[in-house]
Amino acid sequence: MSIIKKVVLFSFVIALLTAMSLFSVNPTEAIALKGALVHTVAGPPIENATILIEDGKIVAIGQNVSIPTGAKIIDATGKSIIPGLIDNHSHMGAYVPNDLNEMPQPIGPENRAIDALHMSTPDWDEAVKGGVTTIVTGPGSGERMGGQSVTIKTFGKDLETRILKESGELKMAINGINLSHIPTIHSNFLKAREYLEKWKKYESGDKKGPPPPRDLAMEALAKALKGEEVVRVHIMWANDIMSFLKLKDEFGFELQFIHAPEAWKVADEIAKRNVPVICMPIELAINVPESLLRGIVTLHKAGVKLAMHSDHPVSPQKWFRINASMAIRYGLPKEEALKAVTINPAEMAKVDDRVGSIAKGKDADLIVLDGPWYEATTPVDLVFVDGVIAYDRQQDKKLSEEDL
């Protein structure tokens, strides 16, 4: 077959698949997934379960679910189903056109990743193929305060319906050991506290006189001080972790650590303050002595809530699931590892009312796997986002056979 013919056929297949996928976007149709082992995360796993999806939501889950007539029945016998994976820290959409780091502005909590979000990059499709259905994507770690992240689904009809949270999660970063990093952040929080006091005084008074001038940066930090936003810190060393915990003690904001390979050295201090850690086992396996991987288990045993992140493009979004597998390899219980890529990140990003587990009323974001979910050899068969089939391996396989 000539190359031109191949190209023509290939484009035809792609066009056909596009048409088919467009055709399949019909969330009003009821779908019943039958016979699989379902890890609901909300409770114990259910064998031979049926999941009923209607209008993009999960309406029933259990062994005895009556399927309405006219529902599309998908036989998933012998397969396992888990909630759509949630990556708690990614740079998807901002990385490709290089919109990550606003370097000349080291203190930019008012920067918003939504303004830099790039929706036409193919990374989004790759993420769906790997079963990642929700991501928190945000600014890079080039500044002390990089800005605010956006919580978004990787697939959907349009941007409006895909966005779960337009802005939040104030991203901060402590890079290496630098004398000025902690004091810079400290003094800005002091400024924000003054700003907040000024506004509180104005609003609790009878609002006489002019209101204090608005400051977008201080406004963002004040939200953290009021407990409306979470502070997320890209952090490496144990002494920096301690310094930041003390900042939390002083200002009382809600704190989450990202990366934190040395967190296990101060696990008790972290646990005492209820600070969750968003870790990245793949990175640990590549960059640091293997023994540190066991630190994840140390954190878990100390009672620290765990989530995982791909830091895309540091590790590919598509292979996010391997993070959980690596943690299991080094001793994290399987159910804890699953929580760390589903419900825990949902809770940390405060979107657990919609995603993170398979339960009645939640968004129908789930993935069907052909085998145990944590095995690296297990392929993702089907990905549902909002009750719509976002990825089907059968079609993907056909494509590759034609291609070969």
Next chain:
Amino acid sequence: MSSPKQHSNRLRPLGIAVVAIICGTILILSLPFLQAQDKPVIAIKGGTVLTMAGETIEGGTVVMWEGKIVAVGKQVSIPEGAQIIDATGKYVMPGIIDAMTYYGVRPFALNDRANPITPENKVILAYYPFGRMMHGEKGIVKDKEILSGGVTTVYIAPGDQQVIGGQGAVVKTYGADYEAFTLREPAAIDMCIGDPPKQEMTYIGARPPLTRMGIATLLRKTLLGAQQFDKKIKDYEEKTDEEKEKMPPPPRNLGMEAVIKLLDKDIPARIESDFVDDIRTAIRICDEFDVDLIVDSGLGAYKVKDILAEKNIPVVLGTPTHPFVQGGEVSMSPDLYREMNDYNAAELHKAGVKLALGSFSFAFGGFGYATSGRWLLIEAAYLTGFDVSDEDALKMITINAAQILGVDNRVGSLEKGKDADVIILDGYPLNIKTWVDQVFIDGESVYRKEGGPK
């Protein structure tokens, strides 16, 4: 044998007499006009008149006097002594409007590279109308650049390498005095969201923005600053005279004064953005501060056509055949090819978005090229191959452009009372073999194609 000299000598008194009689006749005939007006009455007769105000008039007449159109129609009485131009078999239409150019500004002067935010900059002050392209010189010009394409009105903008470049203006393409040829100034404040204003991360200490986040933050900060500046001024004005004597007025700030015009909706923000994501950001920020928006270039605009239509946001599209589509963004980011769609204009139009075409072309003196601006009619014709009707395509470069630029009270259509910016074409405007025969600006013939009407 009589010499030629003798012969001529004999004829000389007769020649002088003939010349004197002719001159005298001309003088006597033109006396009423010399007394009454600077510019004569001109009537273009017999052509197919595309008024762009609704109807097309076969065999219509356009009468111009004192720089204005005084009558358009089929049965129009032509004043005695009017200069009559026979346009039988030709097309007559309003001068073409290029809704986005960088004409007449030295390319190096387009951007203030040191500063990302300069709303105080006025492009009109850098505009040089004396170059080969711009025809500042009086009289019929021979160069065949912008006027040869029938373009009589252009929007001139500062460059797109800054987040806020400055204030744009709407000018006519003929004349030397910028107070005379300017239609609207400032007409808008030009901004850019996308790759062009971003700085390369080449050294530490580069000025912002490096990212789209930085662009958005700079825009928000500027608009917020202007709100606060506005409030300061209003607070001061509310004070009593006694109080005013005691304290000085707030210091002036040209940039903030310009941005206040945006907040007051005197002028719109023109934001150049190609990726649909950047267009969304432009909409988001303009919504936050309640500012009128015009999207420039808008390669991916069809993806948000319903939002644009609902919010009544017009789009000035780049011309389809521009070598870099415009602004060089496509060559910079391969991803932008995914955004491109030949049916962009048609989709937007069907959704109800008001559209104009802009060439985004440069022309300064002998430098640069004005090609895409010169061929705006052909660019419009190209669109008709992609589901845009002939009428809509022509409107995009005449009346719609005038409406978007806010100068439709003066130009954009052939209607009584509007400026006499009229072009005569030797065939249907959208045909590839059609040439512009003659161009009138303010009733003055400023361009004639060689071999065209004398």
